[in-house]
Amino acid sequence: MDRLPTKALSIRQPWAHLILHHGKDVENRSWSTRYRGPVLIHAAKGMTDDEWDDAMDLLDAISRQDRETVLRRRARVHNGMRRGGIVGVVDITDCVRDSGSPWFFGPIGFVLTNPRPLPFVPCRGQLGFFDVPGEVLDALQTGRAA
Template identity: 50%
Template sequence: MNALSIRQPWAWMIVNGHKDIENRPWKTHYRGQIYVHAAKGMTHDEYGFAADFARKLGVHVPPFDELERGGIVGTVKIVDCVDEDPSPWFFGEYGFLLKDPKPLPFTPLRGKLGYFPVDPEQLKIATK
């Protein structure tokens, strides 16, 4: 299954069912379930912007130091790619519409740009 690396706290908001769109500057034709990979990098400024934005929508994200980074945090299904949407989470050039988010136990894993393949066996081995 493919994974997509997303910076925190956006990754947390997606797998916990708050954020229904992932904004990207590129369009995708991919449809289906992906692993949500929480990117290793996150600055305090990025966190502050995202947490303030979420708070205005009634979502309170965990503190900076409690967000897991550098690994798989859940799954979500990409059901469409749009260039406009009424969702308050849409502010990108393109938005990947998301459904069926599921948090998973954190599994450390190196991320990559774009979609990247993850063998489910890797996750089983990493969690043992």
């Protein structure tokens, strides 16, 4: 496995899952960053029913699939989500105030590319970018749970 980044960004579910598995290519924030490069995705523990509904409605609108396919996908997404730990890595390639991406609703968006799911490793999250503890990085590198 390539060397993993040591910084992470907490993202609430189901948004973290959508980044890694469903093409969400912008992470919306109220603050900008100059950072460019790989960052670990930390799936925060919290997720409200409204967040779930909003994310699934947006995914449904973007994908334009029939209702049966949409309902099957919603169940698969919900069952596949882990919370409270590192779930993947993505590259931040830009920070924008406008975007043609259907995932952008601002005011600022981190442009994301090259999402790579990782085996789930529990980890406490923090606001903004944060340093991942060494034991979590070791567990990620070896593919074992912390």
